[in-house]
Amino acid sequence: MNDSSSAVRRRPAAVLWDMDGTIVDTEAHWSIAADEIARAHGIEPSPDALAALVGTSLTAGAELMRGWGVDVPVDELVDRQLELAMRNTAAAGLTWRPGAVEMLSALRADSIPLALVTMSYRSYADAVIDALPDDTFDVIVTGDAVERGKPFPDAYLRAAELLGVDVRDCVAIEDSLIGLAAARAAGAQVVGIPHHVAIPEGAADAVWPTLAGRAPEDLWVPLV
Structure with missing residues (x-):
């Protein structure tokens, strides 16, 4: 991650993975759900408004939708978006992001602990978890398991706690600015x-176009 030839690098204590947009190409399933909800209430959200949902917790996203003028309680909006996103994913199927499954497999082969840290709720995340090899993740932290979602650090701190590692020795992989902010706030x-x-x-210690062609050694942590 650090190109400096003078940096000492070592294996991370764990790798902490975002899910939507990072492991699997499902961000659009959530955006389409939010767009459908808004249009049902006579509101046409802009592309920027929909982009602002990327990486947010479901409750924060519901608050954003209320800000668009969707006059529905937050809990009801969360339930409806979750329902529609699950429908969209079931209809479209899962498309893996380039290199993600291969990196997960390589890290597992290297016995590096893995955590899934997603703002999707467990009922949704299970579709992705079940499509991966058994026991891919040592720890799973979903949006309905923490009081404060991303960009707060709580989910990442919880994952490190459950793994019994120092989050500062971990690497987080994210596709959104909100997710990156959460991981950085945690210290990863x-x-x-x-x-x-x-x-x-x-915005990140390293930015790669995809994970394709990457190896576990690329995630070794630099010590300054």
Whole structure:
């Protein structure tokens, strides 16, 4: 992650993975759900408004939709978006992001602990988890398991706690600015894999177009 030839690098204590847009190409399933909800209430959200949902917790996304003028209680909006996203994913199927499954397999072969840290609720995440090899993740932290979602650090801190590791010795892989902010706030090293949202220089310790062609050694943590 650090190109400096003077940096000492070592295996991360764990790799902490975002899910939607990072492992699997499902961000659009959530955006389409939000768009459908808004249009049902006579509102046409802009592309920027939909992009603002990427990486947010479901409750924060519901608050954004209420800000568009969708006059529905947050809990009802969360339930409806979850229902529609699950419908969309079931209809479209799962498309893996380039290199993600291969990296998960390689890290598992290297006995590096893995955590899934997603703002999707467990009922949705299970579709992705069940499509991966058994026991891919040592720990799973979903949006309905934490009080504060991304960009707060709680989910990443919880994952490190459950793994019994220091989050500062971990690497987080994210596709959104909100997710990167959460991982950085927790103290992890962060790799950005841009998909629906561009990741500017400085928002992550490393930014790669995809995980294709990457090896576990690329995630070794630099010690300054």
